[in-house]
Amino acid sequence: MIANPTADELLAAVSDFITRVAPDLKDRDVFLARVSVNALATVRRELAAGGAAGAAEHDRLMGLLGHADPGDDLVRRLGDGIRDGAFDDREAELLAHLKAAAIDQVRIDQPNYSGLQAALSS
């Protein structure tokens, strides 16, 4: 497999290009160029941290759900379980997982979001 340029280097180069030409765009395209740069930054963060976050989530879900087949859609099983009340008496344990998952996801999606700092500071 070709390693260089890395995926991250390619994304950084495209991002720099969009940033450079953005001032020459018109009206709404200026805004959309900024959103595009943000989207590439999100992809770069996901490439860097998504694998570890997904693995940690999977481990937590296996513990939380018990008897799960690793091939199951564990997130869907968790959602169904919450809806059916299966976690009503394990809320602290459930919340600990949801908090960890939300923190990992926001770190990728919107790392400067104020709610992330609030969650981390407690």
Added chain:
Amino acid sequence: MDQPRLSEALQRIAPSMAGGPANVEDVRRLSGGASQETWSFRLASRGEDRPLILRRRPDGLTERDERTVTLATEAALIQAVAARGVPVPPIVRVCPAEDGLGEAYVMGRVEGEALGRRIVRDDAFAAVRPALARRCGEVLALIHATALPGLPPLNTAYALDELERYEAIYRSTGLVRPVFELAFRKLKRAAPPTAAPVLLHGDFRNGNLMIDPRTGLAAVLDWELAHLGDAASDLGWLCVNSWRFGVYDQPVGGFGAYDDLLDGYQAAGGQRIDLAAVKYWQMLGSLKWGVMCMIMYSTFASGADPSVERAMIGRRVSETEIDLVNLMEGRS
């Protein structure tokens, strides 16, 4: 409707609006939502130059979001609350069909800033920020005290109605967000008893408030989601973290404290509302906004709106998830 045709239609009604010979100038489309067009223009007559705003329903929009009121209702509500002392733009004309503008009304343009980020951060607003939360409480009490007889027909939605509606929307996406599952479950079980309905603005938040850097709250805008329901819901929505623009430690709109909001509400004749009730509606608000972000993303996923903006809105859902977790763990 394009700018030249809209300008012509406005020019035809200009004498009627000005009460004499008048010219319509500087007609410009302002950025607006998909369900509403907003245009600004000036009405020049006898040396007077009046800045005005036209709100109109876009052509060819067949489906109406069932939560939104008609523009005629919006104008009637603005007039009803203006009579009670609520700061709103003056209604200049509710356009009849023969104006050729479709469903539309014209109002005065109120000077100030409505961009939430500027309001919570810019030095220009530092002097008015400390009094804003209390003022919002006062104004909400005035809105909520509006006599219901005489108002146009409005939907009624209490907590369980809202939860039912947004849960159905959430389920329709086929996507699973466990935090939302827990939020729906907790909010349904903790739903407050149904109280006497009051007039609600329905979207009272930083972003829909015109703020004057010298005098503070100059106008409450965007009444299209007005309905009847629980008074605490308007207060909770104002405190949703999504409208604090990064200023987490000022829970009221990013500019004030809960106590100031609740004190202002009571001082203007409102009932004492418990902080717990505000936080209940704040949680429901974060959940609603999260579901709305999912729906906006689904217009990208379906191909209806292939813009990168719509795609990226899907990556804001996690913001509301962390806000919900924070609220569930007792942070504000």
